Amino acid sequence: MSKLSIRGVSKQFPARRGAAPTRALEPTSLEVADNDFITVLGPSGCGKSTMLRIVAGLETPTEGTVLLDGQPVTRPGPDRGMVFQSYTLFPWLNVRDNVCFGLRERGVPRAEQLAVADRFLAQVGLKGFENHMPSQLSGGMQQRTALARALANDPKILLLDEPFGALDHQTREVMQELLLGVWEQHRKTVLFVTHDIDEAIFMASRVVVMSARPGRIKCDIAIDLPHPRSYRIKTTAAFAAYKERLTEEIRVETLKTLGMEG
Amino acid sequence: MDGFFAPLKPVGPGLRLALGIACFALFFLGWGIATYGGFVRPLFLASPGETLASGWALFVEYGFARDVLITVGRVVGGFLLAAVLAVPLGILMGAFKPVDAFFQGFMSFARYLPASAFIPLLILWAGVGELQKVLVIFIGSVFQLVIMVGVIVGSVRMDLLEAAYTLGASRRGVVLRVLLPAAAPQIFEALRLVLGWAWTYVIVAELVGASRGIGHMIIEAQRFLDTGQMIFGIFIIGLIGLITDFLFQAGNARLFPWTRGR
Ligand SMILES: Nc1ncnc2c1ncn2[C@@H]1O[C@H](COP(=O)(O)OP(=O)(O)O)[C@@H](O)[C@H]1O
Ligand SMILES: [Mg+2]
Numbered sequence: 149m150s151k152l153s154i155r156g157v158s159k160q161f162p163a164r165r166g167a168a169p170t171r172a173l174e175p176t177s178l179e180v181a182d183n184d185f186i187t188v189l190g191p192s193g194c195g196k197s198t199m200l201r202i203v204a205g206l207e208t209p210t211e212g213t214v215l216l217d218g219q220p221v222t223r224p225g226p227d228r229g230m231v232f233q234s235y236t237l238f239p240w241l242n243v244r245d246n247v248c249f250g251l252r253e254r255g256v257p258r259a260e261q262l263a264v265a266d267r268f269l270a271q272v273g274l275k276g277f278e279n280h281m282p283s284q285l286s287g288g289m290q291q292r293t294a295l296a297r298a299l300a301n302d303p304k305i306l307l308l309d310e311p312f313g314a315l316d317h318q319t320r321e322v323m324q325e326l327l328l329g330v331w332e333q334h335r336k337t338v339l340f341v342t343h344d345i346d347e348a349i350f351m352a353s354r355v356v357v358m359s360a361r362p363g364r365i366k367c368d369i370a371i372d373l374p375h376p377r378s379y380r381i382k383t384t385a386a387f388a389a390y391k392e393r394l395t396e397e398i399r400v401e402t403l404k405t406l407g408m409e410g
Numbered sequence: 411m412d413g414f415f416a417p418l419k420p421v422g423p424g425l426r427l428a429l430g431i432a433c434f435a436l437f438f439l440g441w442g443i444a445t446y447g448g449f450v451r452p453l454f455l456a457s458p459g460e461t462l463a464s465g466w467a468l469f470v471e472y473g474f475a476r477d478v479l480i481t482v483g484r485v486v487g488g489f490l491l492a493a494v495l496a497v498p499l500g501i502l503m504g505a506f507k508p509v510d511a512f513f514q515g516f517m518s519f520a521r522y523l524p525a526s527a528f529i530p531l532l533i534l535w536a537g538v539g540e541l542q543k544v545l546v547i548f549i550g551s552v553f554q555l556v557i558m559v560g561v562i563v564g565s566v567r568m569d570l571l572e573a574a575y576t577l578g579a580s581r582r583g584v585v586l587r588v589l590l591p592a593a594a595p596q597i598f599e600a601l602r603l604v605l606g607w608a609w610t611y612v613i614v615a616e617l618v619g620a621s622r623g624i625g626h627m628i629i630e631a632q633r634f635l636d637t638g639q640m641i642f643g644i645f646i647i648g649l650i651g652l653i654t655d656f657l658f659q660a661g662n663a664r665l666f667p668w669t670r671g672r
Contacts, residue, residue, distance in 0.1 A: 223575075239669075250579075
């Protein structure tokens with residue numbers, strides 16, 4: 149059974165100040181099975197975030213519907229955890245209370261909140277930082293906290309919108325391994341948006357490539373690499389073959405966005 | 411970059427204090443030279459020594475402490491009344507755009523009405539008692555404060571709200587546990603600014619139809635051409651302002667430690 153079902157979803161942003169309306173997403177359909185780790189790869193501006201935000205319930209689609217376990221998505225909810233590209237920790241709460249936020253909003257008893265928070269903080273390697281304020285953390289630590297905060301709610305699906313996009317290359321690679329480790333352990337369904345090809349292949353069970361704006365799904369490639377994966381897999385021939393193929397797909401789209409037909 | 415005048419380069423706390431004191435010292439030096447040097451006639455400007463002597467006499471002979479307390483009471487009364495009304499209304503306007511649309515135009519109009527122009531009308535309505543003084547300050551502060559609080563709450567980062575929604579927060583939860591804590595430090599700062607303006611209104615109110623208060627004393631002193639008393643009265647206001655500012659800053663650092671270093 150498919151867990152998340154995106155059916156004919158499109159988005160057109162209304163016109164602003166005389167400018168023509170923006171067609172951000174062409175009608176798009178995507179089936180995501182339970183435990184899938186799907187990365188959505190596409191050039192910038194192709195509507196990746198728009199699609200993810202529709203799944204999150206933060207935008208309403210112009211056409212189409214999103215179903216999660218057969219239920220239509222109409223608004224944001226704790227069953228769809230999200231990590232944003234921008235740092236969205238609440239600056240007035242320490243790391244532990246940030247992770248407790250969702251549990252608290254849902255009326256979970258404090259003792260249980262703390263137990264859950266400490267478990268997930270340990271998992272993302274932030275034991276000992278529970279009482280730090282977000283402003284005292286590096287970007288990588290903030291995004292790990294945001295991941296723990298989303299996981300603490302035990303969502304059905306995890307939505308990640310270029311969560312490592314603002315991090316330096318080395319930190320990003322470590323974060324990818326960490327996220328993959330979490331996924332290998334919990335087998336959460338994940339929809340991960342990125343424009344980094346290595347990142348897309350490394351973590352995914354499927355890579356979905358989107359075309360240039362207005363975006364639609366151009367191809368859908370299963371990644372048949374063994375688990376558990378370590379960073380070493382990035383130097384294997386199989387990885388290189390996927391990379392070559394995806395680089396070609398993406399290059400064509402990037403040239404289109406730059407107005408330079410390949 | 412080296413050098414004293416590199417743009418935006420911070421100065422150490424010791425040097426900061428020394429420079430701040432130097433400005434006061436220079437001010438008193440200039441004042442002393444102008445008066446003791448005989449460049450200005452005593453009729454127009456009392457010397458620092460005479461001003462201090464007048465101040466001493468005011469406290470010891472004329473019970474000036476009571477005037478100061480009365481004026482402080484009026485300022486605090488009018489300011490608190492304005493804050494109690496303006497902060498909740500500003501929060502509602504910032505959070506809910508229909509409320510904003512309803513009040514925005516009227517508030518923008520009302521804030522240009524000079525509080526001093528209401529004095530004759532207020533005397534007609536409320537007599538020359540305490541209520542009238544408090545109302546002048548209230549009118550002078552309330553509209554400014556509503557607009558400032560509305561702008562502050564309205565400019566809270568949208569992605570913090572979105573993160574809260576995806577964590578399962580209700581609208582109520584988002585207002586109470588995201589909008590309010592995010593806006594609180596700046597609301598506090600707005601209160602500090604408006605309290606400063608309230609001092610200008612109280613003096614105007616006390617220049618007309620008052621029998622006590624710092625403003626009343628200044629008007630009385632004018633009848634006797636006692637520039638020493640006038641200047642002393644003005645200084646007392648500045649001193650109280652300095653103290654309030656300090657208290658607000660200490661309160662801010664204490665209530666919102668997470669804003670430090672940002
Ligand atoms: N709120 C909005 N209003 C108008 N246009 C928008 C809005 N959000 C996104 N867009 C436009 O939609 C297109 C797709 O944006 P987005 O989904 O953010 O792309 P991506 O995440 O792939 O970079 C872009 O052209 C962007 O300018
Ligand atoms: Mg994006």
